[in-house]
Amino acid sequence: MPKLSIVVPCYNEQEALPLFYPAVEEVVQRVDGLKTEYWLVDDGSADQTLAEMRKLHSIDPERVHYLTFSRNFGKESALYAGLEAATGDYVVVMDADLQDPPSFLPQMYSILQEGEYDCVGTRRTDRKGEAKIKSFLSDQFYKVINRVSQTNIVPGARDFRMMTRQMVDAILSMKEYSRFSKGIFSWVGFRTKYLEYKNVERVAGTTDWSTWKLFKYAMDGIADFSQAPLSLAVWLGTTSFIISIIGLIFVVIRRLIEPTSSAFGWASMVCIILLLGGLQLLCIGIVGKYIGRIYMQVKNRPIYIIKEKK
The missing domain is CATH 1.10.287 (Helix Hairpins)
Known part of the structure; x- marks a missing residue:
């Protein structure tokens, strides 16, 4: 029976985690012939995120796992750690705030089962609910990086994606310290199909991605994938x-x-x-x-x- 690993990087998500787990479980339990495991990664949260992870682990110790960092290393490090810990034949990366719709999971799995694609990603068709300046800067970033880099990055692409074990192993083989996952996902190649959806607002809590943090993240991406x-x-x-x-x-x-x-x-x-x-x-x-x-x-x-x- 194939196994799906669900990797969830978390930073200050104490309010979202109790809502995330049952929402995903409701969906994956409807997929026949699929084992699942969760890898919740606490990126040095300052709230009770780790306590919530422990609660979920106590409820289902066989399938729900967690790891916590000694300090805040950043989402990219948390994502990498989750991919390293995952043991599934397929791996999906999701945010805990439910901005990544769990309802897409059966469709993603079905597409990968057909064998034509190695990855099913998602992209937002709008940024409703976000500040206009943040949306503008995001659009400009994709235009700039696709002009100056040979690695094409799909505008609006999310980290929310399901990948085969082969693609995950290829990503893990890239041991670079400074990581920009959107670029890495594209750089390793493999056939990817994108599912589109309208922006979904957070189910709980507040985002830690300020405009300044996103700007620095964008500059890192340009430096990592362009000369x-x-x-x-x-x-x-x-x-x-x-x-x-x-x-x-x-x-x-x-x-x-x-x-x-x-x-x-x-x-x-x-x-x-x-x-x-x-x-x-x-x-x-x-x-x-x-x-x-x-x-x-x-x-x-x-x-x-x-x-x-x-």
Whole structure:
């Protein structure tokens, strides 16, 4: 009998977990010939999320498992830990807030059973209920990253997806410290079918993904899957150099034509110095961003540290 592992990264989800488990159970119990297991990953929550996980484990110790980190390592680390712990022939990643509709699980499983696809993902067709600025920045991110990266990332794609064991093993083989799962899911390849749905609001609790956190996450994704920022630094440096040469030639010619002319003045000189200095700092910062990622990777620190596992 095939087994489905349900991986649920959690951070401060004490209100959502008691609602999540029965909602998913109601759906998966209707799928004939399928064993299930849960892997709830506590990403160093500050509330009673771990206590709720322990309660669910005590209710069904054979199928409900949990692990908790020694501190907050981030959702990407929690997702990776859950995939490593999962033992199923199929693995689905879901959020605990029920924004990922459990009703899709039977359809996902049925599609994978046909053998044509290795992954069934989901994408939102709208972002109703979210702040307009967050929706705008999200749309712009997908446009930018698909222009600068060779790895195509489907706009509106969610982490909510069901994968075969082969695809999960391929994802786990990527041991990089800085992880951007949306890009990794696409980079490993495998045939993926996307199911579309309208945005669903959280069933309980509040999101910890602020606009600033999402912006930093987007920048990490661009740095992980594109060298375009490095190319931008090269072009900025080249452009500023050419402009400086043209300016120098202009000053020399003007001096030859009008020997009595004075310099442009200290204000223009300061502006030029600030312009060139700013470009240099920008380029150094971009290069430093990539060097920093290399530095974190070569230190070979663990992606996460487990404090408790059941």
